[in-house]
Amino acid sequence: MLRVDVAEKRKSRGILLRHDNDRIRILAAVERKGALFEVRRTIIITLSLAILLAPPLLGWVRLDLWGGAHRLLGEQVDALTATKGFVVAMALLWGLTFASNVVVGRFFCGWGCPVGYVSRLGEHVTLAKSRIAKAWHHLAGAGFAATFVAAVMLWWVDPSVLVDGDLKAKGIVVGVFVVLWIGARLHASRWRFGFCLGACPIGLYYRLVTSxxxxxxxxxxxxxxxxxCxxxxxxCPVDLDPKRLGEEVESAPDTVDGPPLRYGDAECIxxxxxxxxxxxxxxxxxxxxPPLRFGFERTHFDV
Ligand code: SF4
Ligand code: SF4
Structure with a gap:
C-alpha cells in the first residue's frame, strides 16, 4: 500500500538526510535539456511570497509582540482589534490554499510553498557543477531564506524596532531572525523534501482533507x-510512482477521512x-x- 511504501522509504532513508542521488541526477539532466517549468515556478513562488509579505509590510495587519505597535488597515490599533484582523487574514490565506486544494490538490505544496522552494534551491546547489555556480545558488538560497524569514517575522514585529528599539530589543529581533535563517539554510542542505514527506503540519492537514x-x-x-525507464x-520528491496516480487502492488503514483513497491523492504535491x-x-x-502530462485529464480517475 502507498502509505506503507512511503513509511518504509522514509525509515530506510532517514528523515534528516534526504539527498536522493537518483533525483539529483535526473534533475541535472532535465536542467541540461532545458527545464520546462522553471520560469513558471519562479513566478508562482514570487507571487506566493508577495502575498505573505504584503499584509504586514503595508501595515494591513500586524500583531506586534515586542513594542505593541499593532496595525490594521494602515491604522494603529489595540491588541484585540489586531488579533481579530490577524485571524481574518489567516482565514483568508487558508481559504486561498483550500480553494486551490479543491481544484488542483496539493499544488500549493509543489509550487507555492516557500519551505518547498527552500528545498529546491538547496538542490540547485547540489546540482551546480562549478564553484561559481554553487556560490551563486548558495547566494540565491540565502537571499530567498532571508526574505521568507523576514516575511514571517514582519507579521509579529514592527521593523522600526531595529531603528528605534533599545539594544535588547534589537538583539532579540536579530537573534530570532538569525536562528530562523540558519534553520532554513540547514533545511536546504539536509532535510529538503523529507520535511514535506514526514513532518510538514500543512502537508498532514492536506493528507486529511485532500480527495x-x-x-x-x-x-x-x-x-x-x-x-x-x-x-x-x-x-519524485515524495517517493511516488507517478504512473499509478489516481489508481484506486484497496484499503487505507491509517486514514481518518473515511472513503477509500486513490494512489497519491494526498501525497502528490x-x-x-x-x-x-x-x-x-x-x-x-x-x-x-510523453505518457505523463500535467492537466485536467487524470486517466485513472475516470473509473
Ligand atoms: S511514464 Fe514511463 S516513459 Fe515516462 S518517465 Fe515514467 S517510466 Fe519513463
Ligand atoms: S508524482 Fe506528484 S509529487 Fe511526484 S514528481 Fe509527480 S507531480 Fe511531483
Missing amino acids: KAPIGIAFSEVPDPCIA HACEKV RCGDCVEACRMVFLPRPRAV
Whole structure:
C-alpha cells in the first residue's frame, strides 16, 4: 500500500538526510535539456511570497509582540482589534490554499510553498557543477531564506524596532531572525523534501482533507506507450510512482477521512518533476506524446 511504501522509504532513508542521488541526477539532466517549468515556478513562488509579505509590510495587519505597535488597515490599533484582523487574514490565506486544494490538490505544496522552494534551491546547489555556480545558488538560497524569514517575522514585529528599539530589543529581533535563517539554510542542505514527506503540519492537514481534484498528473499510454525507464519514479520528491496516480487502492488503514483513497491523492504535491523527467526522456522522439502530462485529464480517475 502507498502509505506503507512511503513509511518504509522514509525509515530506510532517514528523515534528516534526504539527498536522493537518483533525483539529483535526473534533475541535472532535465536542467541540461532545458527545464520546462522553471520560469513558471519562479513566478508562482514570487507571487506566493508577495502575498505573505504584503499584509504586514503595508501595515494591513500586524500583531506586534515586542513594542505593541499593532496595525490594521494602515491604522494603529489595540491588541484585540489586531488579533481579530490577524485571524481574518489567516482565514483568508487558508481559504486561498483550500480553494486551490479543491481544484488542483496539493499544488500549493509543489509550487507555492516557500519551505518547498527552500528545498529546491538547496538542490540547485547540489546540482551546480562549478564553484561559481554553487556560490551563486548558495547566494540565491540565502537571499530567498532571508526574505521568507523576514516575511514571517514582519507579521509579529514592527521593523522600526531595529531603528528605534533599545539594544535588547534589537538583539532579540536579530537573534530570532538569525536562528530562523540558519534553520532554513540547514533545511536546504539536509532535510529538503523529507520535511514535506514526514513532518510538514500543512502537508498532514492536506493528507486529511485532500480527495479527488480535477487537475493533476495524467498517465496515458495513448497514443504513445511508456518505455518503463522509471525516471518519473526516481525523480519524485515524495517517493511516488507517478504512473499509478489516481489508481484506486484497496484499503487505507491509517486514514481518518473515511472513503477509500486513490494512489497519491494526498501525497502528490503536483510539482511536475515527473512530467519534466518524462518529457526529457521523450525529447529524442519529438513526434511522440510523453505518457505523463500535467492537466485536467487524470486517466485513472475516470473509473
Ligand atoms: S508524482 Fe509527480 S507531480 Fe506528484 S509529487 Fe511526484 S514528481 Fe511531483
Ligand atoms: S518517465 Fe515516462 S516513459 Fe519513463 S517510466 Fe515514467 S511514464 Fe514511463
